[in-house]
Amino acid sequence: MTIEPLRDEAAQVTGITGAMIDITASKQVEEALSISEERLRLANEAAHMGVWNHDLDTGKVEWSAELERVFGLQPGEFEGSSNAFYNAVHPDDRDRVIATVNAAMGRMSDFEMEFRFLRSDGETRWMLARGHVYASDIGRPYRIAGVGMDITDRRKLEDKVRHAAKLESLGVLAGGIAHDFNNC
Numbered sequence: 001m002t003i004e005p006l007r008d009e010a011a012q013v014t015g016i017t018g019a020m021i022d023i024t025a026s027k028q029v030e031e032a033l034s035i036s037e038e039r040l041r042l043a044n045e046a047a048h049m050g051v052w053n054h055d056l057d058t059g060k061v062e063w064s065a066e067l068e069r070v071f072g073l074q075p076g077e078f079e080g081s082s083n084a085f086y087n088a089v090h091p092d093d094r095d096r097v098i099a100t101v102n103a104a105m106g107r108m109s110d111f112e113m114e115f116r117f118l119r120s121d122g123e124t125r126w127m128l129a130r131g132h133v134y135a136s137d138i139g140r141p142y143r144i145a146g147v148g149m150d151i152t153d154r155r156k157l158e159d160k161v162r163h164a165a166k167l168e169s170l171g172v173l174a175g176g177i178a179h180d181f182n183n184c
Contacts, residue, residue: 049149054082056105056142061085070127070150072119090116090124101131105141108133114151125152 006015050067054060061082065075071088078084089097093115104111112130119125131146 049147051147052085052145054144056144067148070125070148071117072121072123088117088119090118092116097129101144104131104133105144108135108139108141114155125150126155127151 004017005013006017008014048066048070050064050070052064052067053062059081061078061080061084063071063078063080068075068078071078086094086098097113097115100111100113110130110132112128114126114128116124117127127148128151129146129148131144133141134143134145135141
């Protein structure tokens with residue numbers, strides 16, 4: 001609400017005037033947005049997933065606080081460059097990650113990949129990254145954005161299942177050999 005004094009020709013205050021604006025709808029939208037952002041933050045934390053954005057024109061890379069936590073960093077600690085990201089990728093996976101991102105930019109297509117990364121504490125973990133390349137009207141990529149999710153626990157479980165399957169097949173093979181041996 002704004003209030004203004006009314007003045008006569010001699011600049012004497014003769015009254016006041018005011019205007020009111022109903023901002024109820026605006027406040028409701030702000031609250032709904034705040035609730036939505038909080039839900040997204042909680043979901044990302046629960047999934048150990050963070051979001052990232054790479055501005056190809058400026059070279060600036062932004063990570064969400066959760067993605068920084070996944071990499072073992074404090075919120076705001078990520079240096080904000082593609083080199084800082086690639087340096088965190090396991091050296092044996094780095095060339096493949098770079099090639100995947102470059103190929104997606106060349107095709108202007110989405111990409112998905114799994115790779116190992118090194119946390120700031122030196123621990124090696126696994127990440128699933130999905131990204132989207134944004135192109136200008138003339139077909140030039142100007143931004144890449146996506147999500148990264150720590151899938152280390154899933155990978156460990158898959159390794160256990162594979163190991164169990166190998167042991168089972170070895171047991172079947174040994175049983176078959178023993179059966180053949182006993183029937184000779």
